[in-house]
Amino acid sequence: MTTAAVGSPETNRPAVAGWMPGLRGWLAALPLAGLSAGLAAQAVGRADIAAAAWTVATLAVLGALLIQVVTSLAKGDVGLDLVALLSMGGALALSQPLAGAVIALMYAGGQSLEAYASGRAGSAMTALIARQPRTALREEDGALTEVPLAALVPGDRILVRVGDVLPVDGRVASGRAVLDRSSLTGEALPVSFGANELVLSGTVNAGEPFTLVAERPAAESTYAGIVRLVEAARSQKAPMARLADRYGLAFLSLTLLLAGGAWLATGDPLRALSVLVVATPCPLILAVPVALVSGLSRAAGIGVLIKGGGALELLARIRVVVVDKTGTLTHGTARLVSVQTLAALDEAEILRLAASLDQASGHPVARALVEEARRRGMPLAQPTMVTESPGDGVTGVVEGRHLLVGGPRLMRMNDVRFLPADGPRHAAAAAATVLVAIDGTPAAILEFADPLRADGGNALAELRACGIERVVLATGDRRAVAEALVNGLSVDAVAADLDPAAKTDTVMAERRNGPVVMMVGDGVNDAPALAAADLGVALGARGAAAAAEAADVVLLVDSLAPLPRAIRIARRARAIALQSVWVGLGLSLAGMVAAALGYLSPLQGALLQEAIDVAVILNAMRALGGPQVGRKPEARGVPRPS
Secondary structure, three states: OOOOEEEOOOOOOOOOOOOHHHHHHHHHHHHHHHHHHHHHHHHHHHHHHHHHHHHHHHHHHHHHHHHHHHHHHOOOOOOOEHHHHHHHHHHHHHHHHHHHHHHHHHHHHHHHHHHHHHHOOOHHHHHHHHHHOOEEEEOOOOOOEOOOHOOOOOOOOEEEEEEEOOOOOOOEOOOEEEEOOOHOOOOOOOEEOOOOEEOOOEEOOOOOOOOEOOOOOOHEEEHHHHHHHHHHHHHOOOOOOOOHHHHHHHHHHHHHHHHHHHHHHOOOOOHHHHHHHOOOOHHHHHHHHHHHHHHHHHHHHHOOEOOHHHHHHHOOOOOOOEHHHHHHHHHOOEEEEEEEEEOOOOOHHHHHHHHHHOOOOOHHHHHHHHHHHOOOOOOOHHHHHEEEOOOOOEEEEEOEEEEEEEHHHHHHOOOOOHHHHHOOOOOOOEEEEEEEEOOEEEEEEEEEOOEEEOOHHHHHHHHHHHHEEEEEOOOOOOOHHHHHOOOOOOOOOOOOOOOOOOOHHHHHHHHHOOOOOEEEEOOOOHHHHHHHHHHHEEEEOOOHHHHHOOOEEEEEEOOOOOOHHHHHHHHHHHHHHHHHHHHHHHHHHHHHHHHOOOOOOOHHHHHHHHHHHHHHHHHHHHOOOOOOOOOOOOOOOOOOOO
């Protein structure tokens, strides 16, 4: 039995918080030793020594429990531990030392069993923290020096050996890197990365040693962010037994009423003691935290951090999903999708000249053009005489040629006229259109878009398969762009042209319709909507800190794919918890009635309740295993990520 309080305002505290960890070991060992010694003395005819041994064992647990109950009552917490206190005290008062020792043993043993189950269930979260490296091998003047992670700075070259956990985010210096990402993503197969490709901390080198060029300090790396999220979830939003809070007080009242009624009806205090014994400890409290923590552990194993048992319960009940577009359903970065040339120069030369000029701009679309040129291996020239008009574009000289790269207003300001027939070909789907003029002549129309994630459509379909009844896309983009993106996908409604306040209003409108609503986002502008939803889900450990803080669930990978699997895990864990509760309660109530009618002695009731507790805990631990959730990874070798 746990020490979770009934009706306590501290709903986030762990179910086993009341038992001091240092005491749990000897409190379980002492009643076992006392019970064994007493049985041995009873066997040789020393009933006095047996009674003394059983009494001492009971008093040890009773004293620790009394301190705990008094402390809880002082805080206004009325817990089911009160039943255990009454049953042990009643056993000693009614000269039933053997029954008292059995109750003490099963109570302390139940604590140890639950602690073991919760510890095993939380192993995935513990492993995430334990794997964090402390040092790295940095290349310095042709030699390798082991340095603490705090000493690493962007640009450092780090040797990653076989089996090493990547200490920071960075890029592969040369060759290829084969990384095992299973601890973060649940992927069964390693993934191969080529030279200059971005790799994330927390993954494991499953191939040959390679050199990593650090891109950010260790404190700002992906894995450090994940560790902070895990520690915050464990310390601030520990798993809670909400079902226990909901029904525990009623069960406590029923227990005391039945025990008191049996005593008054028969005049036999042993009847009341038998009822109390059968109700101690309670499967209502034991089963719920074990099943929920098991679900949290399984979710962490596939890259989904759920901030507590309450969030897991909500995740199991989700029926409506509001999903952000930019950075969530899409990659969040502009990509060149179309080039329409209008001059004699070929496409590659126009792109090279335009990208050379855009090196001087910090605009996201300009960075996307430069990235595309570099991806194609184009040698970029140094621009001169550069002038940027914020929001309009850039002018300058590249290799003696005068370039304009920007929007229609920039072209009009410089008397460059694009004909209506030269309009963009994919205007509906394009997030941005960029015009290029060279030496005063229209040269090209470039179209940029933020494409759908490769797994975006499949993730929405999987959410439908999980029982999600309604999917709403919420975005600040133009409606035409949003509708073109989700054309053919499993989306019921599109809410476009939204600012953060309007996005929050969209979530609240869905909540007013009744079903439990989940909001999925990744940016700072999503934080208010995440907080407004019944359940907020932040995408990617590298997303905005505000989004991760406001969310109840954080996907530790930059993908929607784990979310449907996490919903299935949550639903299974909740179903097992409920099953354990109602089966355990049913058996306990049957035993209490039998005890009230005189069919069970206090000792028999104690042994029966111990069997019930073991059964419900073992059943709750099924949430750690069971059938696979979601689709198994395809046997696809070692593909390169897109």
